[in-house]
Amino acid sequence: MKRTNALTEGAIMLALFTVLVFITLTVPLLGSITLLALPLPLIVYAGKHEFKNNILLAAASVPIVFLLGSVAGLSLSVPAALIGLIMGTLYRKRGSAAAVIGASFGFLLSILAGYMVSILFFQINPLQEFETIMKQSVDQAIGFLEMAGQKPEEEQITQMRTQMDQLFTIFPSILIGVSFFSAIILHAIASPILRRLKLKSDRLKPFRDWRLPQSIAWYYIAVMILSFIDFEKGSFMETAVTNLFTILLLLLVMQGLSFVFYYAFVKGISKGIPVLVVVFSLFFPFLLYPVQFLGIIDIGFRLRERITPKS
Structure with a gap:
């Protein structure tokens, strides 16, 4: 009976998965919405059945x-x-936090696999192609400005090209960030559905309670020291250190913002205040530095434990 139920539910989820793929491929506007929802049928099935059945369903799809x-x-x-x-x-086995982390790795692995397939089978390097397009766009923009008699200064052109090179250097960090936030969005979609179906899906901790281990602060200091070493431009070490520094910086910013939300909650301050801090930090990047510093203090000196609730 149990096996029959697994087969029946598998057939239903496979049909639903096929429909979602078809919509994603053929309906442009709706397809952009269903794209992120594609894993849902398999999430629901895997949240209920054993690993062997899950593999069979994936293989059949x-x-x-x-x-x-x-x-x-x-x-x-x-x-x-x-x-x-x-x-x-x-x-089913570890809870929501583990599911989000696992999905982040899944998204990242999928992107990297697609990148490798593109290079090996189609002889197309998407990153190089995108870099070429971006450089051509900058050259065209400079050409248009020159034709209009508004040629930018050489220093501005150099700075623009440097920023573009830095963008491509931290591309691995961007992929990790995109993978993580894609997993968070997928969790926000999947979690209510799983709870509605009486399947295991505990809520993530509120953002104000997110705390990184103290070791992150020491890793940040170590990588910051390494960043002062003049590695060869474009070398593996330069790329690795730059990306590690970027990832740790973003983690500390997230920790700082989490502390702002925690402080507002404990002191009974309106939720709009920390939301405004996030918005202003996104629009005025120089504000990320004090937020990052706040994150370091929160981790290193257990700042939250020193805050007394509003009486």
Whole structure:
């Protein structure tokens, strides 16, 4: 009976997954919405059944989606199936926090796998192509300004090109950030559905209670010291140190913002105040430095423990 239920539910989820892939491929506007929801059928199934059944469902989805959408269908279904299996299994066994972390790795692995497939089978390097397009766009913009008699100064052009190079240097950090926030969004979609179906899905801690381990502060200091070393431009060490520094910086900023929300909660301050801090920090990046410093103090000196609630 149990096996029959697993097969029946698997067939239903497979049909739903196939429909979502079809919509994503054929309906442009609606497809952009369903794209992130693709793993949902497998999350629900994996949140209820054993790993062996989950693998069989994922394996069955590949030939069906291939017949439906060819290579384009596979490029969507394989990553979605992987993320769905990881997230659903971790919901069932480890809880929501582990599911979000696992989904982050799933998104990142899918992006990297797609990147490698593009290079190995299609001889196209997406990053290099994007970099070429961006540089051509900058050259065209400079050309238009020169034609209009408003040629920018050489220093401005150099600064623009330097910033572009830095953007491509921290591209791995950008991928990690995109993977994490994609996992958070997917959790926000999946968690209410799982709870409605009486499946395990505990709520994540409120953002104000997010706390990083104290070791993060020491890692940040160590990487900051390494950043003063003049590594060869474009070398592995320069790229590695720059990306580690960027990731740790973002983690400390997140810790600082978490402390702002915690302080507002403990002191009974309006929720709008910390929200404004986040908004202003996004629009005025120089504010991220004091927020980052606040994060370091919060981690290193246990600042939260020194705050007394409003009487």
